[in-house]
Amino acid sequence: MTEKTPSVGSSVDNDIDANRRSVIKGAAIAGLAAVSLSASAGSGVAQPPDATRPIRDPRTVFPNNQPPQTQAWPGLQREMTPRPDCGETSYRGSGRLAGRRALITGGDSGIGRAVAIAYAREGADLAINYLPQEEPDAVEVINLIRREGRTAIAIPGDLRSEAFCRSLVAKAESELGGLDILVNNAGYGWFLPDILEHPSEKFDQTIKTNLYAPFWLSKAAIAVMKPGSSIVFTSSVTAFDPADAFLDYSSTKAAIRAFTSALAKQVAHRGIRVNGVAPGPIWTPMQIYFGAPANNVEALNASTPLGRMGHPVEMAPLYVTLAESTSSFVSGSTWSADGGRL
Numbered sequence: 001m002t003e004k005t006p007s008v009g010s011s012v013d014n015d016i017d018a019n020r021r022s023v024i025k026g027a028a029i030a031g032l033a034a035v036s037l038s039a040s041a042g043s044g045v046a047q048p049p050d051a052t053r054p055i056r057d058p059r060t061v062f063p064n065n066q067p068p069q070t071q072a073w074p075g076l077q078r079e080m081t082p083r084p085d086c087g088e089t090s091y092r093g094s095g096r097l098a099g100r101r102a103l104i105t106g107g108d109s110g111i112g113r114a115v116a117i118a119y120a121r122e123g124a125d126l127a128i129n130y131l132p133q134e135e136p137d138a139v140e141v142i143n144l145i146r147r148e149g150r151t152a153i154a155i156p157g158d159l160r161s162e163a164f165c166r167s168l169v170a171k172a173e174s175e176l177g178g179l180d181i182l183v184n185n186a187g188y189g190w191f192l193p194d195i196l197e198h199p200s201e202k203f204d205q206t207i208k209t210n211l212y213a214p215f216w217l218s219k220a221a222i223a224v225m226k227p228g229s230s231i232v233f234t235s236s237v238t239a240f241d242p243a244d245a246f247l248d249y250s251s252t253k254a255a256i257r258a259f260t261s262a263l264a265k266q267v268a269h270r271g272i273r274v275n276g277v278a279p280g281p282i283w284t285p286m287q288i289y290f291g292a293p294a295n296n297v298e299a300l301n302a303s304t305p306l307g308r309m310g311h312p313v314e315m316a317p318l319y320v321t322l323a324e325s326t327s328s329f330v331s332g333s334t335w336s337a338d339g340g341r342l
Contacts, residue, residue, distance in 0.1 A: 227271025
């Protein structure tokens with residue numbers, strides 16, 4: 001149930017876009033400068049700079065020739081060709097989140113998986129949530145986290161239940177011995193280009209997953225969080241450039257952006273920071289389960305100036321930067337990572 005961003009459509013207001021470019025993207029670039037990726041996995045221990053690490057051309061870091069493929073919802077990353085890169089062998093940590101305790105929704109695959117791997121290699125203990133159908137992917141992530149010597153708690157369940165959301169936070173807080181970071185990442189979307197054929201059931205699933213769940217989870221988490229804690233939301237490029245075939249999805253992602261800003265103001269007096277990330281098209285299971293035409297993958301690759309979709313590992317550094325204590329004056333922002341689309 002990991003957040004996976006679909007294709008986008010109409011243009012965004014020039015004033016909003018200009019402001020987003022100057023503030024949000026600038027912050028994102030600054031955050032990215034603080035992390036390191038290498039050709040081998042790390043251990044969460046600070047390491048000296050690698051003078052031999054090559055400069056990477058962002059256009060060709062990952063291929064843009066994924067073959068057409070489909071899966072039934074919610075999809076499994078392990079069955080994708082090629083498999084998304086979530087940093088399994090490429091993210092190297094440096095202790096930036098040492099001693100922190102995090103809950104990540106949609107942590108089995110895609111962006112949530114990449115964040116979980118990065119957090120573990122930065123020294124955090126983790127609880128991840130996912131749908132029971134996604135257990136095969138989740139087992140891989142749990143093993144990766146434990147291989148780093150970190151605590152890994154698996155808590156499957158459906159976030160559309162308020163009672164489950166409350167119990168999820170309670171269990172994570174109890175088993176981790178506290179809760180310092182909440183990553184509201186899980187999301188749902190479906191390709192529906194005609195409102196006359198848009199079932200209320202799909203609309204309800206999108207709203208419950210993308211809006212109700214983060215509200216319930218944030219409410220429960222804030223009640224137990226201490227000053228210095230951080231909440232990170234996954235928004236989307238569709239918050240700025242709504243996609244016509246993703247009416248409800250785009251609406252929820254714009255709402256998440258506003259929710260992030262409002263909540264940051266509301267909990268500032270508690271010493272809790274709230275921020276968001278707005279990914280562009282990312283190669284995750286959502287791209288092959290959400291009912292789009294067979295040529296949609298090709299269209300997504302062509303939709304960014306870099307000529308390709310992103311991979312989850314490219315999103316992880318932003319989530320690390322927003323969660324770590326050195327970003328103590330960053331709150332209420334939504335950082336963009338869309339391959340230069342907007």
